[in-house]
Amino acid sequence: MLEIKGLEKVYPNGYHALKNVSFCVPKGEFLVVIGLSGSGKSTMLRCINRLHDPTGGEVLFCGVDTSKLKGSALRKIRSEIGMIFQHFNLIPRKTVMENVLSGNLSRTGILASILGIHSPEARALAQKYIEIVGLKGKERNRADNLSGGQQQRVAIARALMQNPKILLADEPVASLDPATSHSVMQYLKKVNEELGVTVICNLHFLSLVRQYAHRVVALKGGKLIYDGKPLEINEEWFKTIYGEDAVEVTIN
Amino acid sequence: MKQRVQKKPNKYIQGCKAFVLDTLTWAYILLVGYKIVYEKMIIDERYPEFSWEQPLLALYIGLAVAAILFFTKLSLGRGLFGLIKFDENEGPASQPFAWVGYLLIVLTFITGFYVSQISMKEFLSESGLEGARRIFKALFSPNWAVFEEGLFAAIETIYMAFIATAVAIPIAFVLGFFAARNLMNTNRLAFFCYNTLRAFLNISRSIEPLVWAIIFSVWVGIGPFSGMLALCIHSIASLTKQYSEQIESIDDGPIEAITATGAHPIQVVWFGVVPQIVLPYLSYTIYRWDINVRMATVIGLVGGGGIGNLLMQYQGQARWNEVGMLVILIAAIVWTMDWASSKLREALK
Secondary structure (H helix, E strand, O other): OEEEEEEEEEOOOOOEEEEEEEEEEOOOOEEEEEOOOOOOHHHHHHHHOOOOOOOEEEEEEOOEEHHHOOHHHHHHHHHOEEEEOOOOOOOOOOEHHHHHHHHHHHHOOHHHHHHOOOOHHHHHHHHHHHHHOOOOOOOOOEHHHOOHHHHHHHHHHHHHHOOOOEEEEOOOOOOOOHHHHHHHHHHHHHHHHHOOOEEEEEOOOHHHHHHHOOEEEEEEOOEEEEEEOHHHOOHHHHHHHHOOOOOOOOOO | OOOOOOOOOOHHHHHHHHHHHHHHHHHHHHHHHHHHHHHHHHOOOOOOOOOOHHHHHHHHHHHHHHHHHOOOOOOHHHHHOOOOOOOOOOOHHHOHHHHHHHHHHHHHHHHHHHHOOOOHHHHOOHHHHHHHHHHHHHHOOOOHHHHHHHHHHHHHHHHHHHHHHHHHHHHHHHHHHHOOHHHHOOOHHHHHHHHHHHHHHHHHHHOOHHHHHHHHHHHOOOOHHHHHHHHHHHHHHHHHHHHHHHHHOOOHHHHHHHHHOOOOHHHHHHHHHHHHHHHHHHHHHHHHHHHHHHHHHHHHOOOOOHHHHHHHHHHHOOOHHHHHHHHHHHHHHHHHHHHHHHHHHHHHO
16 A cells, blocks of 8 residues: 655755655554654655655555655645644634535635535535534534544544545644543544544554554654564563653553 | 754854954944044034045044954954853843943934934024914914815825725735745745845835835826825735735644645645635735825825825915814824724724
8 A cells, every 4th residue: 555665854954854764554554653753753754645755765655656746646646645633734714614625625626616616525525524523513613613632533524535545644642632632543543444544643652552553663763663563562662762761651 | 843953153254244343333433433523522513524535444444443353352243243252140231342332322322413403492492482382373273164175185095095005905915925935935936936026025115105106296197196006006015025924924734734635736825824814914904004094194295195285285385274174184084094993903803
């Protein structure tokens, strides 16, 4: 499904964020990426859908190297890759419905989307996804008036609206409280299991990793240093990934 | 996660800048000290001569003084660029180089005093006070016969300002995107556009609307149209700058998210940028209209039509009672606009 080969990223200011990262993601997997802040997790996700441009290596998505694409071919690939963010990144002052429909922009004409014209099918689909993330009845609420957890669920519905083959989640629960974190993770799990969407998720809390991940990769200083089952991360690996002085914090 | 490597400023470049600053400082102190303190205050010369030799000489001597004092603690440039080390607890204000700065400020103050020709004698002279009494008396007994005429002129002013703002809005709206650094630093061509537009805007903004009005009054003739054009040019430049600054300060998150859905760049701007800027834009625009009404009055003085024009006519004939009436009208308009625009902007928050 997704194959990353020798991925490199050097920022214009000279910061070397990713160093020769390679791994594969089979279809239907729930892959979690762990590592300290600044280890290159976010950069790696953004190199997949080209919010950042990799400076070396290949990202093969369904056999297509995304790192070489431009213009409409790039937008086509992006539309097949959903993404959710730590700070939700919803459109402020717009309703839940409008936000979810914005996931369909790549299939809507420019003028039609600006005038707010959407096909009845698209609206029905948006309604369906709003119900899947448990926000029925909130369609007409303004998205920025919802709670953090609800906003993240709107973001999930927006990503689903793209009908993605893969969902990238960049620390989706890092700005949520523990209870809400679990609820959002449950929805991601549901998306993964029931809709068969492959998920790549950056996480901080190992307890969440053990509970939701099928497989874990760890980055440290831009290098891939671990690739394996979540339960195999023992004390020793933990210290290697997070440094000698780190102590595990649990979230229940 | 973006991580920026802090670039250390080059010590030699900083040193060069410091030296230039030192040279200019000493040259200024010497020149102003000689011209004002010696020529004006000590030997009290009536009409001091000007020649290019004096500033040039001051520059040479300044260069020499700067060179001699550059490595002492009296170098203001090295002090300001952080090249002089001193005790952190003392702070820069009590350092030797700061005294050079104080000398600069005191000299400038004295110069300003002389250049402005401040004179208490004239301010409080008998004939002067008599003139003031006369004009204030006339101003406070306005001639209501010109009320109607003034009102029509005022309405002309308000509408002129409104049209100037309205025409400027769509142009500034479009230009604002091209003048926003965060949208335009994607490639070299875009960045070139950004720089050209910025330079163009800065030039047109640095020309006062008053000057534009003079230009247009020659171009399209004296009247409200020339005033409206002048205001329009100025509004486009100012609004574009304010709009683009608003765009530069928005949250990148929604842009990222909309881009990630595979949307077209135009859709990214419409859904990622526009919802974040609508309210501040409205607020700026209303404020601009408010400013334009006030400016339109001033512009009328040079032939831009409206109440300013009328004011100029009566002032030229020294008909102070009529002028008094117009001043009251202008004050009423400015106050009303100010009040209305602040209420409107408050409601938008």
